[in-house]
Amino acid sequence: MDYLIAVLTIAGISIIMALSFYLPFITGQISLAQAGFMAIGAYGSAICTVKFGIPYVPALVIGGIFAGIVGFILGIPALRIKGIYLLLLTLGFGEIVRVAGINIAYVGAAAGFPGIPYQKYSIVYAYAMVVILVIFFHRLRRSRVGRAFQAIGSDETAAEILGVNIVSAKLLAFSVGAVIAGIGGGIFAHYAEYIEPLMFDVMHGVEFIVFAIFGGIQIFWGPIFGALFLTLLPEFLRVIEHWRFELYGALLILMMIIRPQGVIGLDTVHALRKLFGKAVGRKGT
Amino acid sequence: MILQIRDVTKFFDGFCALNGVGIEVEKGRIHAVIGPNGAGKTTLFNLINGMYEVTRGEILFKGHSITDMKPHVRAKHGIGRTFQIVHLFDVMTVLENVMLGRHCKTKTGLLKTFFRFSTRELPEEKQTREIAMHWLEFVGLADKAAQVASSLPIGEQRCVEIARALALEPELLLLDEPAAGMNPKETMDLTSLISKVNEMGITVLLIEHNMELAMGISHVISVLNFGEKIAEGVPPEVQVNPDVIEAYLGRKK
Amino acid sequence: MLGATYSLVAIGYTLIFGVLGLLHFAHGEVLMAGAFMGLYIIVWSGLPLYITLPLAMVATGLLGIIIDFLAIKPLRKDFHLAPLLSTIGVTIILHNLAIKLFGGYGTRFPDAIQDIHFKVGSVFFTSINILILGVALLLMVVLYFIIKKTKIGKATRAVAESHLVAGLLGVNVDWIVLITFGIASALAGAAGVMIGITFHAISPYIGLTFALKGLVVMLLGGLGNVVGAMIGGVILGLAEVMSIALLPTEINLQDFFSFGIMILILIFKPTGLFGSRTAQK
Numbered sequence: 001m002d003y004l005i006a007v008l009t010i011a012g013i014s015i016i017m018a019l020s021f022y023l024p025f026i027t028g029q030i031s032l033a034q035a036g037f038m039a040i041g042a043y044g045s046a047i048c049t050v051k052f053g054i055p056y057v058p059a060l061v062i063g064g065i066f067a068g069i070v071g072f073i074l075g076i077p078a079l080r081i082k083g084i085y086l087l088l089l090t091l092g093f094g095e096i097v098r099v100a101g102i103n104i105a106y107v108g109a110a111a112g113f114p115g116i117p118y119q120k121y122s123i124v125y126a127y128a129m130v131v132i133l134v135i136f137f138h139r140l141r142r143s144r145v146g147r148a149f150q151a152i153g154s155d156e157t158a159a160e161i162l163g164v165n166i167v168s169a170k171l172l173a174f175s176v177g178a179v180i181a182g183i184g185g186g187i188f189a190h191y192a193e194y195i196e197p198l199m200f201d202v203m204h205g206v207e208f209i210v211f212a213i214f215g216g217i218q219i220f221w222g223p224i225f226g227a228l229f230l231t232l233l234p235e236f237l238r239v240i241e242h243w244r245f246e247l248y249g250a251l252l253i254l255m256m257i258i259r260p261q262g263v264i265g266l267d268t269v270h271a272l273r274k275l276f277g278k279a280v281g282r283k284g285t
Numbered sequence: 286m287i288l289q290i291r292d293v294t295k296f297f298d299g300f301c302a303l304n305g306v307g308i309e310v311e312k313g314r315i316h317a318v319i320g321p322n323g324a325g326k327t328t329l330f331n332l333i334n335g336m337y338e339v340t341r342g343e344i345l346f347k348g349h350s351i352t353d354m355k356p357h358v359r360a361k362h363g364i365g366r367t368f369q370i371v372h373l374f375d376v377m378t379v380l381e382n383v384m385l386g387r388h389c390k391t392k393t394g395l396l397k398t399f400f401r402f403s404t405r406e407l408p409e410e411k412q413t414r415e416i417a418m419h420w421l422e423f424v425g426l427a428d429k430a431a432q433v434a435s436s437l438p439i440g441e442q443r444c445v446e447i448a449r450a451l452a453l454e455p456e457l458l459l460l461d462e463p464a465a466g467m468n469p470k471e472t473m474d475l476t477s478l479i480s481k482v483n484e485m486g487i488t489v490l491l492i493e494h495n496m497e498l499a500m501g502i503s504h505v506i507s508v509l510n511f512g513e514k515i516a517e518g519v520p521p522e523v524q525v526n527p528d529v530i531e532a533y534l535g536r537k538k
Numbered sequence: 539m540l541g542a543t544y545s546l547v548a549i550g551y552t553l554i555f556g557v558l559g560l561l562h563f564a565h566g567e568v569l570m571a572g573a574f575m576g577l578y579i580i581v582w583s584g585l586p587l588y589i590t591l592p593l594a595m596v597a598t599g600l601l602g603i604i605i606d607f608l609a610i611k612p613l614r615k616d617f618h619l620a621p622l623l624s625t626i627g628v629t630i631i632l633h634n635l636a637i638k639l640f641g642g643y644g645t646r647f648p649d650a651i652q653d654i655h656f657k658v659g660s661v662f663f664t665s666i667n668i669l670i671l672g673v674a675l676l677l678m679v680v681l682y683f684i685i686k687k688t689k690i691g692k693a694t695r696a697v698a699e700s701h702l703v704a705g706l707l708g709v710n711v712d713w714i715v716l717i718t719f720g721i722a723s724a725l726a727g728a729a730g731v732m733i734g735i736t737f738h739a740i741s742p743y744i745g746l747t748f749a750l751k752g753l754v755v756m757l758l759g760g761l762g763n764v765v766g767a768m769i770g771g772v773i774l775g776l777a778e779v780m781s782i783a784l785l786p787t788e789i790n791l792q793d794f795f796s797f798g799i800m801i802l803i804l805i806f807k808p809t810g811l812f813g814s815r816t817a818q819k
Contacts, residue, residue: 206626
């Protein structure tokens with residue numbers, strides 16, 4: 001039972017991280033920096049609880065806000081560049097965070113930051129956050145801002161001549177994505193009781209991308225599915241655990257070849273709706 | 286004059302795309318810009334839109350200089366546009382595309398979207414949807430509202446793009462070769478659509494290669510060639526202008 | 539001297555970017571693989587460097603071709619992010635395989651040549667430096683020659699301009715892409731081996747480090763501009779050497795330096811010092 005809770009907690013945090021990648025992704029910004037923001041949130045909230053005695057939830061929020069501010073600052077140069085270069089920029093940023101973490105003695109440098117107060121109900125908080133995010137993305141989809149995000153991701157030029165302020169929209173998406181990652185980091189820190197820079201390196205950042213891309217990029221349920229599936233899978237197929245990353249890589253390639261939109265797509269959602277509609281006896285939307 | 290293009294010059298690195306072009310567009314008219322390929326017509330549109338910056342010159346809209354304004358601000362001021370190659374949002378539905386036209390006329394931000402207790406739809410959202418549907422009906426595509434935009438034939442996609450631009454409540458509508466690739470029936474429908482739009486008081490600036498359409502519907506025509514304006518006037522005048530004929534057909538030996 | 543290595547890596551990126559419009563994220567890992575392959579060739583065969591280096595290059599080139607065949611060619615053309623993401627997948631696989639095979643820490647790279655130090659004026663040279671510079675220059679010259687003068691070079695440039703038109707003109711685009719991958723990867727392999735020789739040790743993590751440096755150089759030199767890549771590499775190498783000399787601290791600022799440069803370039807001049815291609819794709 002304990003084991004199940006442990007796995008589910010990690011899965012929950014993974015969902016949060018996958019969604020934190022997904023938000024800027026909608027606007028066409030591929031960010032490898034989420035692991036870096038997670039680190040900022042983790043260290044930030046840990047500093048709050050350990051060094052200042054601030055309670056759990058406010059510490060999470062502060063960590064998140066701090067990550068959001070850094071995200072905003074990083075987001076400004078990020079605006080000028082697209083796709084691949086953004087990937088580089090965020091990659092560079094992630095590395096800078098890691099190197100900084102190794103060198104700053106206040107947070108334990110390379111030895112890590114021990115003694116973070118354990119939050120027994122981390123799983124509750126993690127999934128509470130997931131629920132909040134589900135509501136958030138659901139409302140976003142059918143809203144002016146959400147449409148604008150999708151439009152930017154689809155065709156920036158067209159979006160701009162329709163009056164969408166590309167700069168502020170992309171910055172907003174990027175910053176909020178950072179906040180989400182920061183909160184995820186905070187929850188993680190208080191679950192793991194100990195954090196060190198290596199936990200937030202590039203490979204982990206890539207993990208979140210794989211969750212989201214594999215799960216499905218057309219709708220927010222995709223990253224949720226991807227994170228759940230790919231976190232739980234190694235638990236059920238022990239033999240895979242050792243080859244986890246290779247599997248991720250292979251899955252990514254395979255997905256791009258077979259079904260680039262990911263496992264969960266709009267078609268999946270429609271099919272499910274129809275199915276449920278029949279079951280409930282109502283006309284599907 | 287709703288739009289004044291004053292002595293506008295545009296250089297791309299060493300290449301001069303537009304050289305000292307001046308055009309005045311009267312409010313409420315249908316004004317066509319024609320010229321052989323490469324004359325600089327789309328470049329002109331891109332400058333009016335704000336997608337490019339002028340190298341020299343000024344552009345005034347409703348009397349104010351918009352030369353330094355970014356594209357999304359110009360949209361807010363009432364300039365709408367369609368493109369030569371359709372720029373719809375492929376993965377979104379037809380209705381969602383048109384709803385985006387309402388973006389600069391609405392103001393629900395992220396906070397309001399998320400932080401509310403009621404699960405019912407926001408009134409502004411409902412209004413946006415209704416207005417979008419209205420414009421879809423206007424172009425005759427209301428029945429395709431729920432379809433994915435990229436699944437429509439090109440002619441209908443163009444109309445969706447027009448509906449989307451109309452949702453912006455533009456005072457000036459820039460149409461870049463709307464009839465390209467259309468068959469005669471579709472062109473006729475398009476012609477009457479443009480007339481209807483104009484009758485509502487919207488000024489239409491039109492790039493067209495289809496001479497019948499351009500000559501038939503416009504009040505004024507400006508002719509560009511190699512980045513310069515070579516003629517301007519009402520259709521009958523332009524048709525017989527020797528410079529225009531030479532531009533299209535070459536000098537008679 | 540390290541700058542020359544950077545150049546080699548950057549040329550590889552540039553070639554692939556030019557031909558495919560793709561930023562080959564896994565290129566760094568290919569370099570790393572090349573370094574290890576070189577290492578094992580030397581260890582197992584004991585052959586001298588002037589044989590093992592070309593061997594390593596061929597092996598790495600083959601790896602590159604396999605990557606293209608498995609991960610790039612089969613992709614759907616309609617999703618423009620697919621190739622990038624696919625190469626991320628390749629990176630993950632190669633990186634983690636390497637850690638499994640070779641351990642996460644450094645592996646000693648055998649001394650393939652005698653390490654002689656000598657002084658010219660007040661500057662120190664080592665035989666290693668000379669060798670690397672020589673090899674790198676040789677490869678770059680050969681490559682330049684191939685691109686500018688041979689039929690294949692012309693075909694490659696055609697493909698870089700437009701797949702469609704090149705295809706219509708009778709060029710077998712897939713083939714050219716394959717060959718480009720092969721050459722770019724072979725160059726990376728050479729760079730990898732030379733890195734091993736310079737530092738006397740290699741680890742699976744060099745992939746990422748040099749990937750980034752190579753990308754910075756490519757940006758410096760301008761995208762799609764092979765000559766720019768060559769020059770850019772030297773510039774970065776020199777700049778790094780100067781930064782070490784000018785900033786005396788214990789913190790490893792070298793990496794910061796290249797990231798910093800990259801960020802500056804991306805912000806101020808995305809087309810690079812020599813490039814004219816738009817950086818907007």
